[in-house]
Amino acid sequence: MTAPRTDRSSLELVIEDDRRDRIPPLVRAERLTKAYEVRGSLFGPKRLLRAVDDVTLTVRKGETLGLVGESGSGKTTLGRTILRLVEPTVGRIVFDGMEITHKTERELRPLRRRMQIVFQDPYSSLDPRMKVGEIVAEPLHIHRLHRTRAEVDARVASLLERVGLRPEAMRRLPHEFSGGQRQRIGIARALATEPSFIVCDEPVSALDVSIQAQIVNLLLDLQEDLALSYLFISHDLKIVEYVSHRVAVMYLGRIVEIAPTASLFERRLHPYTRALASSVPVADPSRRRLRIVLEGEPASPLDPPSGCAFHPRCPRIVRGACDVEIPPLRETEPRSGHRVACFNPHV
């Protein structure tokens, strides 16, 4: 129904990626697009909203890929499309060597065990009427992983301990816990089926600063012990810089820059990445820097600008190029793994 709006470059990139990687990919999204038909107004014509637009990315085994972007950038939709909680419009999803794009829910079930999600809001993502023990045990029942009651209880107890809660917590209700503790419960639930891949969708954004660090550290410990792969979605660049091996920056449904963490934050090749990084207030008054304050607001995905979606706000626009053609996501130096979608990057 929709054809991706780009040239062939992102396809080439997939092949390049294959040759270089020594660590095998666990999850791969290829030219993934999610479009919704929406009406701008009650009787207006139907239009296509591309929440995710031609995204190719890989999450390797044991790796954290950070995904940053502002609201409306499509990062949450991308995370859910990769898990097939949202059906992709175009593109392929490969999980551990198996294409899962068109698998039926029944065929998917054994794989669902290995792909989990942790949500942003620990207040609304736990059923308030279920005991904590039932919440954590639910995935075990769905996937029929334990037979006896005693087996289930023992497993739940060890999961709760694993995330830093006391086993007695299983007999209590979610409202008896603080935000940070609830997020621990959500993580225990995600771990129940022994997943290898977890989409962490803004897992610490709703938490207080001093609690954020506790949860981030817990996720890092779990990754090390259980060799987990994370897609870590956040609007918080500082946190993403801390937890990620590699980072992808999204703007209006597309990845505009992706690179190993240090390279991304040191070089900030895309003007949007640079503006975003400079907007983040840093907790050090002696380093008050120049903010690059972007004019205007992100364009609507319903009515994306021609060419590069960022061009109307871009301080480095090249007329005749940026407003005409979508820049391909290309490596700036061979083998650097640093790719940027810009005709006039900061190099």
Add this chain to the structure above:
Amino acid sequence: MRAVDDVSFEVPEGATVALVGESGSGKSVIALSILGLIASPPGTVEAGEVLFRGRDLRKLPERQLRHVRGKEIAMVFQEPMTSLNPVYTVGSQIVEAIRIHETVSRATAKRRAVELLGLVGIPSPKARIEAYPHELSGGMRQRVMIAMALACRPALLLADEPTTALDVSVQAQVLELLEKLQKELGMGLLFITHDLGVVAELASDIVVVYAGRVVETGPAPDVFRDPLHPYTRGLLASVPPAESSRRADRPRRLDAIGGIVPDLSALPRGCRFADRCALRRSSAAEQERCDTIEPELTVLPSGRSVRCHLRPS
């Protein structure tokens, strides 16, 4: 339950004071108490003074207080969507705010409203004045709230997490705007936030609150360079540093403060931070003191103050 207990601080004319604390620390209650907006019941302000240019606002009759509120002291809240009335245009809401406090014609007030929207950086303000809140983005709504707060050129603006719900690029715009307006209008700003990055960018002075108590105050650069209270220290350590000197492609741990904020209805006898405190006690007697006697807020020769037994007085 005491949400806020014996809190004292001042906002000098034209200064920006940041009130820093986590959820449940009582920082919003402080702002509401200043304006006499604590709903009673269930709340009461039991004791204390709110001195504004020499007058105690708590002793003013409600009618006079209403003249101060919105005119001399204005407030901006976190959620612009719930603070704006959805059934009126933003223009008519600003006009109303102006006409409550000043006897001007509707036409004059409307002209002022257009100017204000321009001042806060809303493009084509003449047209936007006819917009309803839902037709504006979050950043635009927050600008409208600021425009409304500035309508009567207040001497003091209370801003309660005004950028928390916004994207960083929009937050940067709003912070820039607040800074600019403050300079132009010579307005004092009490900025309530949990975001230390925002504090570092904006504040001249800092007041740190924990579990309803002020635990540290001081000029912002000093507090960031040398935090005195172990809670302030932990808070600063738990945010990723400004420029990561140790940039890496590997995940790194953050320094977390263990434990959680105490329940305000079951506060410990001694220091409210004692069970999370990372400072080393040299003796059992010292530990005993922290656990049983609550420290006073002590003013140091430098003018800074701290509430901790283990800090030099």
